Amino acid sequence: MLxxxxxDFHLSIITLLGASAMFGITPFAIYRFYTGNLVAGVIxxxxxxxICVVVGYAWLTxxxxxxxxxxxxxxxxxxxxxxxxxxxxxxxWLYPAMVTSFFxxxxxxxxxxNCLAVAVLVFHNQAFASRExxxxxxxxxxxxxxxxxxxxRRNEHQRDRLERLATHDPLTGVKNRRAMEEDMQTAVxxxxxxxxxxxxxxxDLDHFKRINDLYGxxxxxxxxxxxxxxxxxYTRKTDCLYRFGGEEFVVLMPGVRPEGVRAVxxxxxxxxxxxLTGPVDSITASFGVAPLHLSDDADRWMARxxxxxYAAKASGRNCVVIRLAEAGT
Numbered sequence: 001m002l003x004x005x006x007x008d009f010h011l012s013i014i015t016l017l018g019a020s021a022m023f024g025i026t027p028f029a030i031y032r033f034y035t036g037n038l039v040a041g042v043i044x045x046x047x048x049x050x051i052c053v054v055v056g057y058a059w060l061t062x063x064x065x066x067x068x069x070x071x072x073x074x075x076x077x078x079x080x081x082x083x084x085x086x087x088x089x090x091x092x093w094l095y096p097a098m099v100t101s102f103f104x105x106x107x108x109x110x111x112x113x114n115c116l117a118v119a120v121l122v123f124h125n126q127a128f129a130s131r132e133x134x135x136x137x138x139x140x141x142x143x144x145x146x147x148x149x150x151x152x153r154r155n156e157h158q159r160d161r162l163e164r165l166a167t168h169d170p171l172t173g174v175k176n177r178r179a180m181e182e183d184m185q186t187a188v189x190x191x192x193x194x195x196x197x198x199x200x201x202x203x204d205l206d207h208f209k210r211i212n213d214l215y216g217x218x219x220x221x222x223x224x225x226x227x228x229x230x231x232x233x234y235t236r237k238t239d240c241l242y243r244f245g246g247e248e249f250v251v252l253m254p255g256v257r258p259e260g261v262r263a264v265x266x267x268x269x270x271x272x273x274x275x276l277t278g279p280v281d282s283i284t285a286s287f288g289v290a291p292l293h294l295s296d297d298a299d300r301w302m303a304r305x306x307x308x309x310y311a312a313k314a315s316g317r318n319c320v321v322i323r324l325a326e327a328g329t
Contacts (some may be wrong), residue, residue: 009159010064013103014071018055021075022048024096040085047078068104075100076117083127091127091137094118098144102152110152114145169243171221172228180242180250184298187252191292198292199261201251201268202305203285206317208247215279220247223278234271250305258291258324265289265320273318284318293325 005012029044051074058067075097083090094117101110118141121127121134128134167179175183187198205227212220224247231241231249240252256264265287276283288308292301308323315321 004059008062008064010068011058011062014058014064014067015055017100017103018051018071021051021100037086040082043078043081043085047074047082050074050078065105069109072097072101072104072110072113075104076113080117080120083121084124088127088129088133091121094121094137094141095144098141099148102148107149107152107156111145111149114141172225172243174228174232174249175240175242177242177244180240180244180252181298183240183242183252184301187254187292188296188298188301190254192294197255197257199253199256199258199264200290200292200301200305201253201261201265201287202244202289202302202309203249203251203265203268203272203287204309204313205247205272206284206286206313208283211279211283219279223276223283226278227272227276227283230271230276231268234268256291258322261289261291262320262322265322269318269320286312286317287320288312289320289322291322291324295325 005015025044025048029041029048032038032041032044051071054067054071054074057070058064061067076094079090079093079097082093098110098114098117101113104110105113118138122138125134128137167175169176184200190196191198205223208220208223211223224243228241228243228249231251235241235251235253238254242250242252244250251268253261253264269285269287273282273284286309288305288311290301290305290308296304304323304325308321311321311323312319
């Protein structure tokens, strides 16, 4: 649980804001039941129950996008209903709900939800003691939403930039080893849950050190960038390419069965040998391939692919070696 909260930003926000809403609403629900305002008390309880269901759904399914949207909708919708039932004293709940929307969903969706909430209040016109109060709410709601929108957009941009820096190789632009390890863990879990086939292809450019030694690292870097671009051209959008380190790359392929992955790897080997340009006549690569099995965890899966790569190098390079499940697994 703590691991997911530390590593899943959106889930942690949903959980934290859900807990805050629960602690904030509970005293008022108790007070309204105590004072005999049963309708408002029931509404508060319904809002709390909805929040609990959404937070539970986020934890069970990992669907943070839908959970965040529903939580924003329930928060703003609940604030509108409470204000309509209890009058202008309930309007104060709208402001934290409006700000919360920007943490739970995208900025554009949050603006839409907030505008709908204010429009419903104005159209219904039961929560306001005067026209001046209604105009004040509209004006302050616009100011709050604009400020929250600017902050949210800036925060999204910075978070995306930091996430890309943390998960992508700065030279080639493909994903890095850290992202690969996380995606492999996800693939192993998905395979155990649904049985969807996955395959791992690891390849290493043959005699790449010679290029660096003879022509310099700048030329070697150009070869690596072109290699990454070429592999991406000949793989599907659902496939993920990673720079494992140095001249080693990894391709994670969902939906590819063991009987088909060799053909895929052979095609990539052929394309590299005939289309990857550089300071030498031909740049080849050695390939190790490992389909995912139920007995695998991420480490065993990678180890099998790595053994295939070393076997390909030992066999003369520029070839593909596929490693199935190890004996006894």
